[in-house]
Amino acid sequence: MNSRDRSTRSAWVWRLAIAAMAALGGLAVAAGAPAGQLDGGAVPDRQAQRVAVSAPSGPGPRLEIAKHKYSSPILTVPAGTTVTWVNRDDDVHTVVSTTLAFRSAGLETDEAYSFKFTTPGVYEYFCTLHPLMTGKVIVK
Amino acid sequence: MIHDSSHVRDNDGSEGSGGDGVDRRGFLQCMAWAGTGLVWTATGGILSSATLRQAAAAGADPVSSFSFVQISDTHIGFKGEANKDALGTFEQAIARIKAIEPAPAFIIHTGDLTHAQKPGAFDTVSEALKGTKAERIFYIPGENDVFADGGKEYLGRFGGPAGTGWQSFDFKGVHFIGLVNVLNFKAGGLGSLGQAQLDWLKKDVEGLSGSTPLVVFAHVPLWAVYPKWGWVTDDGEQALSYLKRFGSVTVLNGHIHQIMQKVEGNISFHTALSTAFPQPAPGVGEGPGPLKVPVEQLRGVLGVREVNYVQGKNRLTVVDSTLA
Numbered sequence: 001m002n003s004r005d006r007s008t009r010s011a012w013v014w015r016l017a018i019a020a021m022a023a024l025g026g027l028a029v030a031a032g033a034p035a036g037q038l039d040g041g042a043v044p045d046r047q048a049q050r051v052a053v054s055a056p057s058g059p060g061p062r063l064e065i066a067k068h069k070y071s072s073p074i075l076t077v078p079a080g081t082t083v084t085w086v087n088r089d090d091d092v093h094t095v096v097s098t099t100l101a102f103r104s105a106g107l108e109t110d111e112a113y114s115f116k117f118t119t120p121g122v123y124e125y126f127c128t129l130h131p132l133m134t135g136k137v138i139v140k
Numbered sequence: 141m142i143h144d145s146s147h148v149r150d151n152d153g154s155e156g157s158g159g160d161g162v163d164r165r166g167f168l169q170c171m172a173w174a175g176t177g178l179v180w181t182a183t184g185g186i187l188s189s190a191t192l193r194q195a196a197a198a199g200a201d202p203v204s205s206f207s208f209v210q211i212s213d214t215h216i217g218f219k220g221e222a223n224k225d226a227l228g229t230f231e232q233a234i235a236r237i238k239a240i241e242p243a244p245a246f247i248i249h250t251g252d253l254t255h256a257q258k259p260g261a262f263d264t265v266s267e268a269l270k271g272t273k274a275e276r277i278f279y280i281p282g283e284n285d286v287f288a289d290g291g292k293e294y295l296g297r298f299g300g301p302a303g304t305g306w307q308s309f310d311f312k313g314v315h316f317i318g319l320v321n322v323l324n325f326k327a328g329g330l331g332s333l334g335q336a337q338l339d340w341l342k343k344d345v346e347g348l349s350g351s352t353p354l355v356v357f358a359h360v361p362l363w364a365v366y367p368k369w370g371w372v373t374d375d376g377e378q379a380l381s382y383l384k385r386f387g388s389v390t391v392l393n394g395h396i397h398q399i400m401q402k403v404e405g406n407i408s409f410h411t412a413l414s415t416a417f418p419q420p421a422p423g424v425g426e427g428p429g430p431l432k433v434p435v436e437q438l439r440g441v442l443g444v445r446e447v448n449y450v451q452g453k454n455r456l457t458v459v460d461s462t463l464a
Contacts, residue, residue, distance in 0.1 A: 094288070098326075131283070131329035131370060
């Protein structure tokens, strides 16, 4: 939905509706849908993952992957935060939870993956191609 | 050069009656192929090396009942600095294999066929290997072949009737076992076999006589080459415990893109060269990964391996050969 095409009044009504929905508990907004939300244990279909990866990433923290390392290997965020990883390395990397709570596809250079952390806990993750690359997201 | 005679190997390792003759012509052909090759011979658990010329001069029995090839870590799709033409060096390795006379009975690929499951890479590897004269190709996966989808693509293609990827087969009295240690890949990098596979392995060797030669192949080293870099299988010792009663066990691994050897009792371990790029020696530098060497040295650190089985002797001979 492109708000520039709307009249000022209907755009204002639309924004109010969105704010109301957000207040009711964090429903995804169409333009900024967080990518890659998975059921626990599900292995995503690779094609579906690629579509999700190219959607615009969420507004939360962005971690970079470079030189076979995750920047900010320990990250603490409040529940409801969308975390985005961007691969700036010259090799393929993944972001995979050790409990399979989330699992990216293989990320080529400049590809990104986002996941929204709704449940508090400690989420350890690693790269399935280079498993010595590890990181942790602590969700409060 | 290949004999169909089935000598029963005596328990003390001596030849049965009417031992194989020495065929120097065939042996000299092997020498010409291997060029810079090294012959590793395991006899009664002692590993010794010699260049092929030394081995010939010492009157080593060169006649093998069959040979097979181990190729590893072809990483088709790799385009990093360490080798801009992984496909080209793979094709050079294929040419090497095609030059082996007589043709190897089969080829074993010890994993990382592809680099990061690049589209089309499985096809490239499969078609090129089918184009050799080997009658069969056996595969086990590396982490690159399964990382993106938990093995769905690889197992759908190479997983076998049970879909697990692990397998065993017999050839001329030698029992071959292919293990998968990259599907339970853990954070921290260790290879892992898992309980289901361990149970399968235990059953698989249960009924075999201890004089049956075993060849075990898996991607990540089954022994602790360098655990800090993940160059180990966390339940590898458990698997090896099922094999300790056998008189001759040869373990062939890949993953580390360099040759390392070890002998432990009757078990000899050999990791293989890659055809794509080398990796640093254990502990040298920050960690594992593609190692760039001067371009004129690259082909000297890539290669393939021929394994010769000598019927009637307690011996599997491993011949490593580089591309230059």
